[in-house]
Amino acid sequence: MKEVFLYPETVVRHFRKPKNMGRMKNPSGIGKVGNLLCGDVLWLYIKVKKDEKGEESIADVKFECFGCVVAIGISSVLTTMVKGKPLEEALKLRKEDILGKTGPLPPIKVHCSVLAVDALHEAIYDYYLRNKTQIPEQLQKEHERIQKTLEKVEERFKKYVELQEKVFGAKKS
Amino acid sequence: MKEVFLYPETVVRHFRKPKNMGRMKNPSGIGKVGNLLCGDVLWLYIKVKKDEKGEESIADVKFECFGCVVAIGISSVLTTMVKGKPLEEALKLRKEDILGKTGPLPPIKVHCSVLAVDALHEAIYDYYLRNKTQIPEQLQKEHERIQKTLEKVEERFKKYVELQEKVFGAKKS
Amino acid sequence: MDYAATTPVDPRVLEAMKPYFLKKYGNSMSLHAWGREAKEALENSRETVASLMNADQEEVIFLGSGTEGSNMVLKGTAFANRKKGKHIIVSSIEHHCVLESARWLERQGFEITYLPVDKYGLVDLNALENAIKKDTILVSVMHANNEIGTIEPVEEIGKLCREKGIYFYSDAAQSYGKIPVDVEKMNVDLLMVDAHKIYGPKGTGALFIRKGTKIEPLLHGGGHEFGLRSSTVNVASIVGFAKAVEIQKKEMNSDANKQTKFRDRLIKEILKIEDSHLNGHPTKRLPNNAHFWFAYIEGESLITQLDMHGIAASTGSACSSESLEPSHVLLAIGLKPQEAHGSLRLTTGKYTTKKDVDYVLEILPKAVKRLREISPFKGGWE
Amino acid sequence: MDYAATTPVDPRVLEAMKPYFLKKYGNSMSLHAWGREAKEALENSRETVASLMNADQEEVIFLGSGTEGSNMVLKGTAFANRKKGKHIIVSSIEHHCVLESARWLERQGFEITYLPVDKYGLVDLNALENAIKKDTILVSVMHANNEIGTIEPVEEIGKLCREKGIYFYSDAAQSYGKIPVDVEKMNVDLLMVDAHKIYGPKGTGALFIRKGTKIEPLLHGGGHEFGLRSSTVNVASIVGFAKAVEIQKKEMNSDANKQTKFRDRLIKEILKIEDSHLNGHPTKRLPNNAHFWFAYIEGESLITQLDMHGIAASTGSACSSESLEPSHVLLAIGLKPQEAHGSLRLTTGKYTTKKDVDYVLEILPKAVKRLREISPFKGGWE
Numbered sequence A, B: 001m002k003e004v005f006l007y008p009e010t011v012v013r014h015f016r017k018p019k020n021m022g023r024m025k026n027p028s029g030i031g032k033v034g035n036l037l038c039g040d041v042l043w044l045y046i047k048v049k050k051d052e053k054g055e056e057s058i059a060d061v062k063f064e065c066f067g068c069v070v071a072i073g074i075s076s077v078l079t080t081m082v083k084g085k086p087l088e089e090a091l092k093l094r095k096e097d098i099l100g101k102t103g104p105l106p107p108i109k110v111h112c113s114v115l116a117v118d119a120l121h122e123a124i125y126d127y128y129l130r131n132k133t134q135i136p137e138q139l140q141k142e143h144e145r146i147q148k149t150l151e152k153v154e155e156r157f158k159k160y161v162e163l164q165e166k167v168f169g170a171k172k173s
Numbered sequence C, D: 001m002d003y004a005a006t007t008p009v010d011p012r013v014l015e016a017m018k019p020y021f022l023k024k025y026g027n028s029m030s031l032h033a034w035g036r037e038a039k040e041a042l043e044n045s046r047e048t049v050a051s052l053m054n055a056d057q058e059e060v061i062f063l064g065s066g067t068e069g070s071n072m073v074l075k076g077t078a079f080a081n082r083k084k085g086k087h088i089i090v091s092s093i094e095h096h097c098v099l100e101s102a103r104w105l106e107r108q109g110f111e112i113t114y115l116p117v118d119k120y121g122l123v124d125l126n127a128l129e130n131a132i133k134k135d136t137i138l139v140s141v142m143h144a145n146n147e148i149g150t151i152e153p154v155e156e157i158g159k160l161c162r163e164k165g166i167y168f169y170s171d172a173a174q175s176y177g178k179i180p181v182d183v184e185k186m187n188v189d190l191l192m193v194d195a196h197k198i199y200g201p202k203g204t205g206a207l208f209i210r211k212g213t214k215i216e217p218l219l220h221g222g223g224h225e226f227g228l229r230s231s232t233v234n235v236a237s238i239v240g241f242a243k244a245v246e247i248q249k250k251e252m253n254s255d256a257n258k259q260t261k262f263r264d265r266l267i268k269e270i271l272k273i274e275d276s277h278l279n280g281h282p283t284k285r286l287p288n289n290a291h292f293w294f295a296y297i298e299g300e301s302l303i304t305q306l307d308m309h310g311i312a313a314s315t316g317s318a319c320s321s322e323s324l325e326p327s328h329v330l331l332a333i334g335l336k337p338q339e340a341h342g343s344l345r346l347t348t349g350k351y352t353t354k355k356d357v358d359y360v361l362e363i364l365p366k367a368v369k370r371l372r373e374i375s376p377f378k379g380g381w382e
């Protein structure tokens, strides 16, 4: 049977054999995004190293994901893209950069790539926070947007579940 | 290809080779039923003969039909059933007798068999009228019913056509 | 000679369908490999069907029948645009699937205008312009009529509708794959095509819905076909439809030439029969449609006569439970009921041969003669 | 192992269909010989399909899909019985085609009650009795659920509805041809069955409509199927459906025994996986359905893992544009969303072998383990 993919081949390949998967001991920063109720949770760990010139870069990166194929695959792709990269460069990473590497996603799955980028930026934010580094304005704004989106999604989702419960009388056991 | 009939085989056989088809010269009676607008017109001619005992019977019968397969086929069947029969017997003929011979018709086609029986009875009525014979009560009633039905069908049909004309703006040329 | 009713499936079409029955039978919504394979076949087919009407792939959904398409368009635009208005215009010679949907909407409180046609069956543009009101939401005029074969001035109708900001729907069941269909030139917002009229399988059609058109689904459920038409996707039939379209794409022009010759010969010869008349337009008609009425005889009898000789044909005289009903199309072009009762439709197709045409020309005059012998009106109407 | 989504066509079914594509392609409404042949095939098929549900031939019409049947029943009875009332009761685990039709009716001003189910997915008869009102016109409870396989107490539900003079509809898409379906025993007024779930072609189903039931058509048009469902009749597919029914009639019982063994083995072995749970009823379930949820992992990933090993399966975790949406059925039986996200449906069929089952039992534990390694919750929910 010919292999036909619903998702870009690169994404599927990374889903099949994810790189940099697992928990990291003593990370320099962690980004936790997504929501359990929604079925998308991504935790991204970074280890940051300073070189002689004082430039900070991502020495190691790992991720854990409870989520769909694309979320897992894209997270893996992202880790390979940022490993060894200076933080500043990592901060410039956008979902378009990932999609440029993998090819386009179906519209319904675009948010999975947003999830990965958000996790990365949140990890860096966390690192800055822990190290009491001045947080760049842009990153601060991003952090706020992410937290707000998470809240919003959660709220919307809770409403959906509540509706289901009201309508369908769920919540038994 | 196997022959599959929408209508009873006998009806189709008679349609293919109608018996007693055509106009009759100098008939003793004519029954004209049906309506041109409806696409069903049946004219039935009878020649009546009196035997020594004074019993009247149908010496010859012919029909002309502008109508559907069943109307033509059933009319032919009917003529074969009444040829040679005493008038009294012919008057007793009902659509059930014909259908007993041919097998059942689809519901939508039952009225075609009514048409044939009506034409026969109208022809006898006409014969009685011409000969100033006392018309049996039953036949008189039947005659009135037939005329009324014809009027009703015509009326209903005219309404339908008028509606079409009103709605569809027909009547051009 | 009844290709307008339905066609056989081209053997190449059946060949293309087979794998999707037995092996590639997946549900196009499933995530696993079988499902993805089905999905790919579906999208390729969509592209093929869209391309022969000059539409974008995303503007075409597949249907379970042509009838479903018309029901969806009439009811779906009516319900979705209720706020704009309750008035719909349909031509008086639309297929039953449009007319009956319109009548159903009438019972739900919508207002329907039935547009008259001239003696050839052509919709009058002035009448259309006069019929349009502030609250008109849809105009439905078929591309080519299934009975008399008349091709409507859809480009002009579409242009007028566009100017007035009204959706224009055209039922192209009889034209698609036989003559050019182009949603841009035709200025349509909605257009229906049908597989089993062009050697594809029955039970499959497609609907063009121009981007941005407000319409509700008719079949609610799992959200297939961009949420517009739920039901497990019938991949085998759709692949078959696409194959049929692919074939017509190549063969349409040469086939139309052949059919036109047959048609014009049928018309020329048959009109030699006494008291016979052509229905529909002499030139603005489908290449494969020849339609007549013969005085003094009834259509069902006539096609049964032909059937006795192995010739399939059709008539506009149909049984109802109390009488025969003449076709609304024939009444709309101004025929009297007794004239409409004597109508005959001959429609040729790609498997029709010159011999078939000769044979019809040999048998038909005899059949007409025979029935006239039976008719009380052989000498003329009373 | 995704036979509940759709099945391949049995080669014997395709064989039976073939002549109706190529040679016997007539329109069942035509009067000529080809048409009559189609008509005969149609009526024979109707008899076959009716007989496996103990219905009269005149009480069965053919459809273009199961979805169409549910849409017709919900909308058709609602509109036809508006004078009686505006209230409809549907179970909360109905298929989308019922639920979305109900929601559409809600938007048209009808009142819908969604009936709760217990943790096995069984409709509660008391709840039903309490939900019934004076103006209730229809109750819709499926025969067997397509996700968790639970078989509903339809006989009792039907009896209750009959007592109250309310129409009872049951969607038997998943049960027909797999377990006995009997419209008399079930006390149903309306029942839908589907061809592509039992090795027949996609795009064909049938609807039982008890004599005297007031219902409007969904597809208006030429008046096919006793005026209840217009569209040129898809004879080939219908003949295929009938052939599939004929086969199931003979093989249903032995096949159900085989499936039950597979099912029970799957359940027994899979529940040995840590933190795994059975969904649906342990015994009142379809013979071919095994349904689970696994803690800490997400379903789409799981079925893709299985797919990598050539195993087709399905999950109740589906993508929406902003997150994954857990199945309404799993929420209705009381699962938390994160639990529902980790669900897996395995459905076997007549081509499933013992080897296939063994293989799944070998691969699945590994796949679950692997995904748990990726999951942040490997040690338990936070």
Ligand SMILES: Cc1ncc(COP(=O)(O)O)c(C=O)c1O
Binding pocket: C004, C005, C065, C066, C067, C068, C095, C097, C142, C144, C145, C146, C171, C172, C173, C174, C194, C196, C203, D230, D231, D232, D233
């Ligand atoms: C012009 C036209 N519209 C609609 C239809 C309906 O198509 P279907 O019978 O496939 O539903 C037909 C053919 O039957 C047709 O000729």
Ligand SMILES: Cc1ncc(COP(=O)(O)O)c(C=O)c1O
Binding pocket: C230, C231, C232, C233, D004, D005, D065, D066, D067, D068, D095, D097, D142, D144, D145, D146, D171, D172, D173, D174, D194, D196, D203
């Ligand atoms: C229970 C149930 N009802 C309805 C349907 C809808 O059937 P279809 O997709 O053939 O329209 C399905 C299957 O998809 C089903 O499993």
Ligand code: FES
Binding pocket: A039, A040, A067, A068, A069, A070, A071, A109, A111, A112, A115, D319, D320, D322, D323, D324
């Ligand atoms: S992360 Fe939500 S569907 Fe992939």
Ligand code: FES
Binding pocket: B039, B040, B067, B068, B069, B070, B071, B109, B111, B112, B115, C319, C320, C322, C323, C324
């Ligand atoms: S006489 Fe009316 S249909 Fe036959």
